[in-house]
Amino acid sequence: SQQGEEDPQALSIQEGENATMNCSYKTSINNLQWYRQNSGRGLVHLILIRSNEREKHSGRLRVTLDTSKKSSSLLITASRAADTASYFCATTMNRDDKIIFGKGTRLHILP
């Protein structure tokens, strides 16, 4: 079953622009992770944010978490063609030992 819902489902932007993807979830979580999947490949972990954190940065990535709204956002700044991929949020619920993925956002960077 899906815990997270990404928004938008698909996003096309010009190279150099910023891309923002959102994830909403339904129940209380321990942590939230973002993954990237290039076509035909497995997923690659991008960033993990704990439930007591509000913001994390990693290079061109910025993740925010609002537990009161049960939502997270992933911002990719200065997008590049290589950022074209699907992006998934994944959550671990309290007292749980599994990771559930959202539906994903397909990001396409236009040259």
Next chain:
Amino acid sequence: SAVISQKPSRDICQRGTSLTIQCQVDSQVTMMFWYRQQPGQSLTLIATANQGSEATYESGFVIDKFPISRPNLTFSTLTVSNMSPEDSSIYLCSAGDSVWSPLHFGNGTRLTVT
């Protein structure tokens, strides 16, 4: 970070047959999971592979259809039994130390059942 090798990378199988997918991790890991992904869709958790004991299956998945083995901390197999065209999908193995750490993924097995 762990490197995961998954075999086969793809296969085309006849309905009614079974296929076993292997997942090898280059280091010992605590947790191993099997997911299914339809092309262009999200991942659905099939089960958690438990070392030395029966796998923990998610709702909608049963051991008779998807038997899983995990004989040690670096290896697991998933068998898709008595296949039908509805089983056509991408099957992904993943591994990690805990739900607080990143999951590492294999490149998946693309299964087509005819």
